[in-house]
Amino acid sequence: MNMIEVHGLARTFQAPHGEVNAVRGVDFTVAAGEIVGFLGPNGAGKTTTLRMLTTLLRPTAGTATVAGADLLADPVGVRRRIGYVAQGGGANPAELVANELMLQARLYGMSKAEAQSQIDSLAAQLGLAELTTRLVGSLSGGQRRRLDIALGLVHRPPLIFLDEPSTGLDPTSRSNLWEHIRRLRDELGATVFLSTHYLDEADALCDRILIMDRGTILVEDRPEELKRRVAGDAVTIEVAPGGVREAAAVVEGLDGTSGLTTTGDTLRFRTEHSSRTMIDLLHALEARQVEPVSVQVDRPTLDDVFLTLTGRSEEPAAAATAGAV
Numbered sequence: 001m002n003m004i005e006v007h008g009l010a011r012t013f014q015a016p017h018g019e020v021n022a023v024r025g026v027d028f029t030v031a032a033g034e035i036v037g038f039l040g041p042n043g044a045g046k047t048t049t050l051r052m053l054t055t056l057l058r059p060t061a062g063t064a065t066v067a068g069a070d071l072l073a074d075p076v077g078v079r080r081r082i083g084y085v086a087q088g089g090g091a092n093p094a095e096l097v098a099n100e101l102m103l104q105a106r107l108y109g110m111s112k113a114e115a116q117s118q119i120d121s122l123a124a125q126l127g128l129a130e131l132t133t134r135l136v137g138s139l140s141g142g143q144r145r146r147l148d149i150a151l152g153l154v155h156r157p158p159l160i161f162l163d164e165p166s167t168g169l170d171p172t173s174r175s176n177l178w179e180h181i182r183r184l185r186d187e188l189g190a191t192v193f194l195s196t197h198y199l200d201e202a203d204a205l206c207d208r209i210l211i212m213d214r215g216t217i218l219v220e221d222r223p224e225e226l227k228r229r230v231a232g233d234a235v236t237i238e239v240a241p242g243g244v245r246e247a248a249a250v251v252e253g254l255d256g257t258s259g260l261t262t263t264g265d266t267l268r269f270r271t272e273h274s275s276r277t278m279i280d281l282l283h284a285l286e287a288r289q290v291e292p293v294s295v296q297v298d299r300p301t302l303d304d305v306f307l308t309l310t311g312r313s314e315e316p317a318a319a320a321t322a323g324a325v
């Protein structure tokens with residue numbers, strides 16, 4: 001069974017400088033029990049899509065079924081069956097954390113006892129247990145983010161939308177959150193649809209990834225397939241003046257390297273086996289008396305995925321405006 005079915009979903013905004021085609025007629029499905037990641041550069045249309053699927057924004061065109069309810073005909077039905085953790089969060093700064101969580105749970109019709117037990121377990125898992133007697137407004141950015149997440153999950157929705165859930169979280173909170181999301185799926189059978197800028201997050205959590213760019217979905221794939229498309233680590237090496245041609249010849253002679261470019265005294269290339277390549281490279285440079293000034297190895301990033309898939313890097317949000325249609 002599909003938890004989300006989207007057909008031709010589109011949203012255009014009227015802006016002072018013209019129309020913005022934020023989402024340009026996308027089609028996709030999410031199966032029950034899947035964790036699906038939504039990736040894309042700033043302005044790609046991820047939040048707009050999430051806001052449409054969570055009934056906060058009316059589509060300009062298209063249809064969708066969300067958690068078994070028709071998005072346009074039954075938005076209230078959709079709302080009752082989903083949890084949504086937005087980027088901004090809507091908690092009241094003047095309220096106590098515990099009260100805010102209880103209010104949310106009760107709004108969704110949970111009994112007091114059921115709500116309390118769910119709040120206790122969420123608070124423990126998301127590192128909020130010590131903060132329940134604090135005012136929302138006194139929380140740090142990361143603490144506030146964890147509260148927003150707890151508020152989105154408190155009524156145990158079968159379908160959960162998370163908009164960049166780990167932005168602003170420290171590494172421990174991040175890995176606790178991932179653990180919690182996995183448990184929601186594994187133990188409760190929940191379906192999770194999350195947007196993220198972090199490839200490692202999508203990789204660690206998601207069964208499938210949709211990549212959006214300029215309002216369209218470029219590719220849908222499992223994370224391992226996606227990573228396979230990015231050919232290895234990126235190496236940047238600067239050599240002493242006069243050595244760049246020699247160094248380029250060395251790089252081209254090494255196994256498993258690709259995409260060599262040079263700028264001034266700096267060379268950039270990709271390698272599938274970075275540690276072996278680096279040892280061979282440094283030995284070969286020494287043998288040819290080319291002196292390396294600096295060396296940097298970077299794991300594939302989201303930007304690399306984009307570069308590989310689209311042949312270009314992330315672009316500013318303005319690229320999605322009417323002029324770019």
Ligand SMILES: Nc1ncnc2c1ncn2[C@@H]1O[C@H](COP(=O)(O)OP(=O)(O)OP(=O)(O)O)[C@@H](O)[C@H]1O
Nearest residue numbers: 013015020022041042043044045046047048317320
């Ligand atoms: N209310 C609005 N009025 C005009 N343009 C808008 C509005 N909301 C979004 N946009 C534009 O629509 C495009 C898509 O924005 P959206 O917020 O969906 O992107 P995103 O993929 O979520 O980006 P980010 O990763 O930065 O959160 C952008 O060009 C944005 O400026």
